[in-house]
Amino acid sequence: MTQATLLQQILDYANRADPYPLYAELRRTPVTRQEGGVYAVSTYWEITGLLHDPRISSDARNRAPQAGAGPLPVVPQEETDLPPSFIGLDPPEHDRLRRLAMRPFGPPHTPRRVHDMRAELTRTVSGLIDAFQGRSEVDIVDDFAYPFPVTVICRLLGVPREDEARFHIWAEAVVAALDPDPVEGAPDRARAARRARSELGLYLAGLAEERRRAPGDDLLSAMTSGHGPEERLSPVEVVTTAVLLLIAGHETTVNLIANGVLTLLRHPEELKRLRDEPGLAVPLVEELLRYEPPVQLLPQRTAVADIDIAGTTIPRGAPIWLVVASGSRDPRRFADPDRFLPERPDNQHLGFGGGVHYCFGAPLARLEAQIALTELARRLGEPRLVEDPPPYRRNPVLRGPRHLRVAFDTLAR
Amino acid sequence: MAADGAAEVFRRRGHAVVVGASLAGLRAAETLREEGFTGTLTMIGDEPRDPYDRPPLSKQVLLGRVPADGTELPRRRALDARWRLGVAAAGLDLAGRRVRLADGEEVAFDRLLIATGARARPWFRESEAALDGVFVLRTADDAARLTRRLAAGPRRVLVVGAGFTGSEIASACRERGLEVTVAERGPAPLVGALGGVVGAVAARLQRDHGVDLRCGVTVTALEGDLAGRLRRAHLSDGAALDVDVAVIGLGAIRNTEWLTGSGLAAGPRGVACDAGCRAFDVHGIVTDDVFVAGDVARSPHPLFGYQFLSLEHWGNAVAQAEVAAHNMISSGLDRRPHLWLPAFWSAQFGVNVKSVGVPPLGDELVVTQGALAENRFVAAYGFQGRFIAAVAFDQGRWLDFYRGLIESAAPFPPAFTNLDRRTDGTRPVPADFPDPSLPTHGPTVTLSGYSPSERRLRFTPAPA
Known part of the structure; x- marks a missing residue:
C-alpha cells in the first residue's frame, strides 16, 4: 500500500468514524511526500517543530503555483474576494490583527472575559437540557452541541441569535471548502465557499456599522471602536476577523462536545466518575482534545524555505499538512496513546495547534466543553448510544458526528 | 551489582x-x-x-x-x-x-x-540597609513589606540595579503610577544578561513608560533622617535624589x-x-x-x-x-545527565521577555524576526559561527524553534529566509556584552532526543 492511497483513505468518508489506525500507519514515516506534492507530517515532535518554525507560512499566497496539481488539490486558505483573516496570515500582519482581536477577549487587556461568562454558559446549557423534558431520546448534536456554542458566539460577538438560520448556511459552505477530498466537486465547493464568505462578510459589515453607531459590550462593538488611530482594525479587518470568529466559534466546539459525549458513553466508568467528581472535567476535556480532537489536521501551511526534517527535505513552496490528531496519538510522546485516560499526566496535546496560530478561542472552548459535559453527566439518567458509530459529518478536517442519538431514562434537575 | x-x-x-x-x-x-x-x-x-x-x-x-x-x-x-x-x-x-x-x-x-x-544581596553598608524604606525582594515577606509601602504612595522609589528583578520592580511602580528612578552601573538595563543591543531596547521601554533611568552611575550612599527613615540617595555623578523607598536589586x-x-x-x-x-x-x-x-x-x-x-x-x-x-x-x-537548555522569562512594561540558551556567550547578534524599534522581535545570538541563544520580546512562541537550532549547533548567522521579510539581509552586529570573556575553541556538542530518557549527546572533538 502506498502512502498516497493511505492519505486518500484518511480523506475517504468511509473511514471517518475511525481514522486512527490509518494515522498509525501514516506515522511509520513521520514526514512523507504525497501525491500532488503535499507533505504530510504525522508525528508529535515533527509537528510541534513545524508549528514553531518561522519558515512555515500560513498564507496561501506563499504556495508555489504548481503546487496542488494532482489528485489531492490544495485548498487555498479562504477562497474569497475578502482578504484573509489572521488565521491565513503571517507575522507581522497576523500578530497585529490577532492582538487587536484579543484586546476585548483575553489577557492582557481583558483577562476575565471568559471567566465572567461562566454563569451565562451554565444558564444556556441548563436551558437546553431542560428542553429534553418529556423525551427519552435526543440528538446531542442538533439539540445541544450545536445550539450551545452558537448561542455563545452570537452573544460574544454581538450577532442576533435569530439570524442563525442565515449565517449557518454560509458557515457550512465555508467550512465545506476545508474538505480536501477531491472526489466530490471540489471546485464547486470552493466557488460556493467564496460566495458564502462574501455574503457572510456583507452581513457582518452591516452589523459592525450598527455597533459602531450604538456600541454594546460585545466584540464587534469593541473591534469597531478601537483604541487610537494606530491600534485599530480597519472596517475590512473587522469583517474578516468577525467572519473568522463566527465560523471558528461555531464549527469546532460542536465537535468537541459531540465527540466528548460519544467518548464518555463509550467509557461509562469515566462518565460515572465525572458525575461523582465534577472537577474531573478539567483534565478530561484536555484528554478529549488529545484523544478525539475536533480539528484533525491543519492543511494550510506552506514552506517558505527548504526544510530538512526527519530525513526529508520539504522544498520551498510545498504545501504541508500537519496531522495533529495523529501527533496527539504518537506513542513516542504519549504512553498508551489509544487509551482514553482523563487524568493523563503531562498532557501537552495538539488539540489546539501550537505556535502563533494556537487556537484563539481555546479558553472559551475549554470552558464550554467542561460545563456541557459535566451538566450532561449530572442530569441524564442511564444515557446510552442509540447507534455506534454515529453518522459523521463529511468533513475530515473538522471531524465530528453529524447526529448523535442518545437515549436516557430520567432527567435530573 | x-x-x-x-x-x-x-x-x-x-x-x-x-x-x-x-x-x-x-x-x-x-x-x-x-x-x-x-x-x-x-x-x-x-x-x-x-x-x-x-x-x-x-x-x-x-x-x-x-x-x-x-x-x-x-x-x-x-x-x-x-x-x-x-x-x-x-x-x-x-x-x-x-x-x-x-x-x-x-x-x-x-x-x-x-x-x-x-x-537577595543586601545593600553593602549595614547601617544604611537598616533604614526604614530600604528593601530587597526575594521572599514572600519581602514582597509583603514592599507592597505595603508601595500602596502607601511614596513620592519616589529608587531602584538600585536594572537587572530583571530591578526592572520588574520599576515596571510595577510605574503601573501603580509611582515616580521611579532606576540607577544602573552598566550602560543599559539587562545588559549583563542580554547585551547592549537588546539592553538599548529595554532602556527605551523604561523611558517610554516614564522611568527616570540613569545608566553608568552607582548609588554611593543612602541617607536617613533622625528617625531612621530613608530620605535621600547620593549617586556617583554627584546627583542627590529625594526618595523614601529604595529597592536593592543587586542580584543574589x-x-x-x-x-x-x-x-x-x-x-x-x-x-x-x-x-x-x-x-x-x-x-x-x-x-x-x-x-x-x-x-x-x-x-x-x-x-x-x-x-x-x-x-x-x-x-x-x-x-x-x-x-x-x-x-x-x-x-x-x-542515571541521567541534566542537559536542560537554559531558559527564562520576564514580564515588564507590558512586554513578555523570553530567553533560551546562554546569551552572554554570544559574540554576535541578528534580529531574525520582528524589529527592535517595535519592541517585538527575536534576536538570535551566535558564538563562533553557531547558534548559542535567542531572546524574544513579545514573540515567545517561536523560541522552541531556536531551542532546536541551539541544541543542534546550527550555523550562525542563519542562512534561511523566514516569514518576516523585513529582516531579510540583516547582517550580524556585535551583541555588545560588557565583558566578553569568551571560551576558546572547544569540541562541538549537540543534543538529540526528546523525552528525558532518550536525550543523548553527540561529542565531536575539536581538530587538534
Missing part, C-alpha cells in the same frame, strides 16, 4: 533529606515519590511557610493583584514527608551523614539533596555558608556538582550520596563548553530537581 543493590535498598527504605523547601526541593521530593521512593523523607526549610512560587512576587504581588502569601506552589502529589520548616540548616557532617540544624537538632540521612537556593548570593568546612566544593558561586547533580568534594571528587539542584548548584553544561553554569532560572530548578531525584534512586547507566 553492589551499587545497584544499594540504590534499590535506598529506594525501598532509605532516608532522604532535602535541605531547601522551595521550588527545587519540593519538585525533587515529589519526583522521589513519583519514581517509587518509599523510604522516609525529611524536608528542611528556613522559611516558616509551605513552598511557594517566587516569580509572581515582583509582578502580580507588587501590583496588589495577588497577596504575598497567595503564591503557594501547586502540589503534584502527596509527599508523606516530615517537615522541618522555619529552621535553617547550619552544618553538614559528611562522614557522619548528618545535617545540623540551627536549633541544634541533627538529622541523619542516607542521601542528601542540597537545594538551599540563594538570597548563594546560600552555601552552612556548608563551610563540610568538605564539599561549596562557595559564593554555589555548590559544584557533576551533570548528574552529584556534589563534588573539595578535592574535585564526586560524592555518591550528596546531590545538588536549583539556584545553589553549579554544574558543567556540555553545550556550553562544559562550563560550570549557575542558573537562577525557575525552569532549571524544576528540571535539575527532577534529574537529581531520579539519580538519587538510580544507579549506573540509569
